[in-house]
Amino acid sequence: MCRFLVYKGREIFMSDLLLKSEQSLVLQSYQAKERREPLNGDGFGIGWYDLDIDPTPCVFTSTQPAWSSRNLFRLSEKIRSSCFFAHVRAATKGAYVNEFNCHPFQHEQFLWMHNGKIAEFDKVKRRLRRSLNDTCYNLTQGTTDSEHAFALFLHFLGDKIEDYSIADLSDAMLATIKQILKLTR
Incomplete structure (x- = not known):
């Protein structure tokens, strides 16, 4: 099963929750403690809002495992937001691993993620x-x-x-x- 987080609060760097926290999402992507299979290596995605620029969110997805994406590490150290989504994917057995299947999904001002x-x-x-x-x-x-x-x-x-x-x-x-x-x- 996938893992995700939704943050809504004061503006912070994404890296505070994706990389630096004790239960960081990147850590959970390769060392999940509450599942039989500890890996979520079938891609990841981040989506964030910067209402000073545009009401629609920006989304970045990749089929790389989150733990090995230099771009995720670099971006999360530079992106500050008061509202963001992040997702690490564990694809259903036999499911396609491609960027179209990586969360979050976006349409206009909406972001969407689902677990299960x-x-x-x-x-x-x-x-x-x-x-x-x-x-x-x-x-x-x-x-x-x-x-x-x-x-x-x-x-x-x-x-x-x-x-x-x-x-x-x-x-x-x-x-x-x-x-x-x-x-x-």
Whole structure:
């Protein structure tokens, strides 16, 4: 299973949590203590907001293991943000390892990560994709259940993507979960 972190607080360097903390995400990527398989070596991703520049987040993903990416180490020492996501991937057995499948996923101002799996995703993938509007269907570039769940969330958010409330986000998330549960029964 993957590992991720979401940070929202005062502005800090990403490296404070990705590299320097006692439970740093990079450390967890090769030395996870609470799983049978201690490696998350099938890629990583970071996404962060700098609202002084743009309301949309920047995303950097790689199929390299996080522990061996010089770019991740260099970037995280220079990027300061009050809101960022980071993810280290342990791909499902037989899943493709490519940048399209590395989290976080981004569309406009939204970032998305997911840990776990949609039960029997291969059996429900076609029906899930069929339920998407054309815009959300065409956003999906990878093959993961996580990205498909994100597309479904955006589908349920609909035309509120530009002007949404907390209630709209909550309703879209609940509709996403209900639809996935319905498809997997």
